[in-house]
Amino acid sequence: MLASGTQCRTLMIGLDAAGKTTILYKMRVDENHEAVPIGGPRRPPIELAVEEVSCRNMNLTVCDLGGQTRIDALRRYNYLQGTDLVIFVVDSADRDRIEEAAKELHAVFQAEELPGAQLLVYANKQDIPNAMSGTEVANKLRLSELGKCRNWHVQPLVAVRGDGLFEGLDWAAGIMAKR
Incomplete structure (x- = not known):
């Protein structure tokens, strides 16, 4: 686990x-369901919410990028620079858009601004019948193509209940502690 405040x-x-x-x-709520924000939303001219969240012994600056904003906007507003962790959220029940998701993910990781960023994939909506498993999501996203120097993990998730959320953050904390 990371030192407190990392x-x-x-x-x-x-x-x-x-x-x-x-x-x-859900990240802004600890295990006792008490809000623990250490900052507030700030909205730049692109669809982006920036939150400071203390969770799992990490102080996370989380940039929640709106689904319609693309990689060029991230570059223009310098949100890639200095990123330690990319959390990529996939709707595991939406098989029609998994290829589109894979293209977006690979476009982000081709950016030279992300040389050492690690990847946590949340395979969300696991509570929906016929949702893709974590392994299927990994295969459809072609995560093995990201290279051996980048750590990645797929965490099955039901975001509305928080099931799997902290397991994914624990993996991220372990990876960040090894840096």
Whole structure:
């Protein structure tokens, strides 16, 4: 586990309606369901919410990128620079858009501004019948193509209940502690 107060600049992205805002809300609530925000939303000229969240011994600066905003906007407003962790949220029940999600993910990780960023994929909406498993999501996103120097993990998630949220953050904390 990380030392208390360890900083981790985190970019949370994914297609629209994948569950990013729900996840951000759940991150702002600790295990006792008490809000623990250490900052507030600030909105730049792109669809982006920036929150400072203390969770799992990490101080996360989480940029929740709206689903319609693309990589060029991230570059223009310098949100890629210094990112330690990318959280990519996928709607596991939306098989029609998984290829679109894969293209977005690979476009982000081709950016030269993310040389050491690690990847946590939340395979959200696992409570919906016929949702893709974590393994299927990993295969459809072609995560093995990201290279051996980048750590990645797929965490099954039901964001509305928080099921799997902290397990994913625990993985991220472990990876950040090894840096």
